[in-house]
Amino acid sequence: MSKTLIVGEIQKGGLREATLELVAMARGLGGDVVSLVLGSGVSGLAEDLAKKGGGKVLCADDAALENYTADAYASVIRKAIEAESPDLVLFSNTPSGWDVAPKVAAGIDAGIVTDVIRIEKDGDELVFVRRMFNAKFDSQLRVTGSPKLATVQPGALEAYSGSEGGSVEAFDAGSPQSRTTFVETRTAASGGHDLSKAEIIVSGGRGLQKPENFEEVLKPLVEALGAQMGASRPVVDAGWLPHEYQVGSSGQVVTPKLYIAIGISGAIQHLVGMKGSNYIVAINKDADAPIFEVADVGIVADLFDIVPALAAAIGSAKG
Template identity: 60%
Template sequence: MGTILVVAEIQKGAIREASYELVSAARSVAEAGGHEVNGLVIGSGVGDLASEFASKGAGKTLVVDDAAAENYNVDVWSKAIRAAADSTGADLILISNTPAGWDVAPRIAAGLDCAFVSDTISAENGEGGGFNFLRRIFNGKLDAEVSTSGRTVASMQPGAQAAFEGSSEGGTEALSADLSATAKFVETKIAESTGVDLTKADIIVSGGRGVGDPEKFTEVIQPLAEILGGAMGASRPVVDAGWLDHPYQVGSSGQIVAPKLYIAAGISGAIQHLVGMKASNFIVAINKDPDAPIFEVADVGIVADLFDIIPALTAAVSEAKG
């Protein structure tokens, strides 16, 4: 029987939601392939969090609890994860696609001399003890199938799977590892907020890839949001392309919003966007494609060019306001 090792990440004193998403992925691979799922929690004073992880899906959870692991350090994490991989004989090591995950995952694979797949959104058993993954590429335009043989390290995108919500048994087990590090922790800097808090807005006017370029957000989307006294939002490709900052993003890996009015312009309605806004009270969708999935959740659907509709709406509201 093989083993899948799920590496947990702690943020603001709690196990991240993304770690429970890894548990979901691990459990579905384990169910089909007869693997055991094990967790790994790294930090200082993290015994309670490790017990929680063990009982909420990860099963037997190894704990590297050491003052040296108080703050994220790539050397400490590499050594702890490699020690856990050796101790469990893990065939698949799952790490979240977070800044820490991007940093440490390739090192683990290089250190273990095994396959590495980044940015995955799903995992399955493959041939010859390997695994098959889907990776979303080209800014969400394509999903690539990637297969590995033998032991594999994979990083998975937050929001790609639903977080595991069941329970498990297995308890925790202390793991000692050589945590000597060349890298030194200096400080944690949190990026300055842009001041956008979409979760508090009553009205959101969101633009998607269909808006076409960043200037059009300023010229077309923002004026409608402003005149309605609302906020501007966006789909993920807009943020990935650098047109708007991440706080503007609505969806599974952005903000979850439920305003009184949500206007979606040039947004197709992918599931990851819908989970972020479908609880809105009233949804208006504007899309040139009559088959766009956004229309399935819309209260009012307008099949048209957003560049005809949005400026006309802005002008009409302006006129009504006098």
């Protein structure tokens, strides 16, 4: 019988949705499910996870874990691995997940696969699946040795919605020391571009080719629709638009009535930020772009032809 250990994550005082996605993955693989919740004053969250399919939940409640540091968290996770001997350890592919998971793997000399979207079974062997080449191909990886560690892309699967009763066990974290000292948490200042309340979002991606095209090609459509402008990550990384425009796993999660994705391929990290939109329109010249998998209406066309025509048509219809 195999065993999976889930490393739970807390965000803004609650369990991260991504943790429940790990529960879904672990349960889909079968075998025993054990979870670990780390922090200070987290027994309520451990109870919550136990009720949401987390199985036996180890609760490492220790004042030394109040603020995340990779050193301290890694040492407790290693202790839990030692105590439970899991075959597979799952982390979310979030900033703290991708920070701590390799540290844990290096500490116990285990193999790790990051940014996984799926784990399949081939007999008794686990096959880790990742996306590559702008989500056009899947790569499959096998890992030798045990345990095997993986970070899983948030949004790659639905959160577990079952309610098997689990149990909570206190886990002695042993007041771990850290060579890193927590100083403070700073919330990024918002520049007033709040996509979370927008009813219509028109987002542009790398397909727009250069920053001027956001002003010259995208903005007329944004204005004709009374929408807000959004963007994919490469646009923000290139400095064409500020981070508050970014939609996706490392940007904002949005749920407008209408989301129009223009020149965006539909990588999973983008989809996780917008697939909850009520109605999705995608414009892309590549008929195989993954964005079309979530679109209600897909337009296969050159954006430089269609977007100005659309803006003009909407503008003249409005008079």
